[in-house]
Amino acid sequence: MSAPPALQIREANAxxxxxxxxxxxxxxxxxxxxxxxxxxxxxxxxxxxxLRAALDELGRAKDREIATLQEQxxxxxxxxxxxxxAVHQRxxxxxQLQPRAELxxxxxxxxxxxxxxxxxxxEAERLGPVPASDLGHPPPGDLPASAFKSTAIIGVSHRARx
Numbered sequence: 001m002s003a004p005p006a007l008q009i010r011e012a013n014a015x016x017x018x019x020x021x022x023x024x025x026x027x028x029x030x031x032x033x034x035x036x037x038x039x040x041x042x043x044x045x046x047x048x049x050x051l052r053a054a055l056d057e058l059g060r061a062k063d064r065e066i067a068t069l070q071e072q073x074x075x076x077x078x079x080x081x082x083x084x085x086a087v088h089q090r091x092x093x094x095x096q097l098q099p100r101a102e103l104x105x106x107x108x109x110x111x112x113x114x115x116x117x118x119x120x121x122x123e124a125e126r127l128g129p130v131p132a133s134d135l136g137h138p139p140p141g142d143l144p145a146s147a148f149k150s151t152a153i154i155g156v157s158h159r160a161r162x
Contacts, residue, residue: 004012
């Protein structure tokens with residue numbers, strides 16, 4: 001076999017050099033891409049870790065808030081029950097006091113006439129009983145003797161009171 005001509009060798013060497021450069025260029029690009037992918041993977045892993053930590057913290061915060069709200073709900077329910085019991089007791093007291101209130105209202109309605117009656121009785125007491133000697137002989141123009149008898153009776157019955 002004969003040796004290839006020098007031109008073919010140079011062309012083959014140039015071609016090999018170009019392939020080698022292209023391979024080196026592709027390897028450099030591959031290395032850069034691998035570094036980029038690796039850096040992105042690290043960033044994504046870190047971001048994933050941060051997001052998981054944030055999600056865990058949100059879960060704990062939610063659980064704390066739920067516990068707080070449940071405690072507030074129980075406290076509110078206890079307060080409602082307590083207030084309902086107080087209302088029940090007051091309603092019971094109102095039912096017990098209602099007849100007395102009606103009696104007091106009746107007394108208040110009757111007070112003015114009773115006050116007038118008491119004033120009249122006080123006046124009758126002040127006047128005292130009519131002496132027995134005056135009962136038979138009323139002065140002219142005065143009331144008839146029957147009026148004095150009722151006054152004497154009022155005076156006597158009023159005085160007979162303890």
